[in-house]
Amino acid sequence: MKKDSQTEDFVNLLINSQGRIYAYILSLVGNHDDAEDIMQEAVSVMWQKFDSFEKGTSFIAWAFTISKYQVMNFRRTKARHAENLFSENVFELLAEKAETESGDDEKMECLGECVANLKKNHFDILKMKYFYGLPVREIASRIGLGKTAVYKRLSRLHAFLKDCVERRMKARSRLDG
Numbered sequence: 001m002k003k004d005s006q007t008e009d010f011v012n013l014l015i016n017s018q019g020r021i022y023a024y025i026l027s028l029v030g031n032h033d034d035a036e037d038i039m040q041e042a043v044s045v046m047w048q049k050f051d052s053f054e055k056g057t058s059f060i061a062w063a064f065t066i067s068k069y070q071v072m073n074f075r076r077t078k079a080r081h082a083e084n085l086f087s088e089n090v091f092e093l094l095a096e097k098a099e100t101e102s103g104d105d106e107k108m109e110c111l112g113e114c115v116a117n118l119k120k121n122h123f124d125i126l127k128m129k130y131f132y133g134l135p136v137r138e139i140a141s142r143i144g145l146g147k148t149a150v151y152k153r154l155s156r157l158h159a160f161l162k163d164c165v166e167r168r169m170k171a172r173s174r175l176d177g
Contacts, residue, residue, distance in 0.1 A: 010050050013059040014043065021063050023112020028071045030127045032116065042070040107165060110172070114164035122157055129154060 018039075025042065026035040045066050046053075053062055115123065121143075128134045128142065140150045 006050065009055070010047060014046070014063075017060050017063055018043075019109040019113050020060060021067055022116060023109060024064055025067050025071060026112060026115065028068070029074065030132075032120070032123065034074065038067070038070050038074050041073075042067040045070060107169065110165045110168035111161065113168060114161050117164075118157075122153075125150070125153060126157060 021042065022035060022039050025038050026032065029035050029038060042063070046063060049066070053059065115126070118126070125139060125143065128139045129136070134142075136147050136150050136154075140147045143150070145153070
């Protein structure tokens with residue numbers, strides 16, 4: 001049984017980082033349902049291994065490492081559906097990019113929160129475009145819209161995400177200031 005102060009430390013660190021951790025996982029799997037399942041598993045592992053976390057070091061880096069291994073475990077269990085998964089090289093590049101591009105932590109966390117709140121059909125369009133790299137004509141064919149309609153929808157989604165991130169950043173700065 002962990003000490004109460006250790007439990008409190010873990011909860012505080014997790015609360016302050018969970019948006020970024022979820023966004024990181026989501027960026028690697030591209031599916032909300034899978035990301036939520038992996039997040040639960042990752043948090044469970046983090047709690048089990050919290051004794052090994054060195055206080056004063058980067059909790060988010062530690063959490064990203066655990067999350068990355070949970071995503072790798074998930075990928076292994078889903079290997080029979082290989083057509084839906086990136087190659088290991090692409091996965092490693094995505095993981096590395098997500099880790100290194102999180103320099104603007106708050107902005108990345110806000111983006112993750114905004115993406116997590118998208119309607120499923122909107123997220124699916126973004127996933128087809130940016131996760132699977134499908135051309136607009138293929139996306140249009142899959143969802144039964146014209147190419148122009150898909151371009152317009154992507155444009156509106158980009159504008160929505162930009163506005164959402166800006167609103168969240170302003171709200172955070174008001175809370176901090």
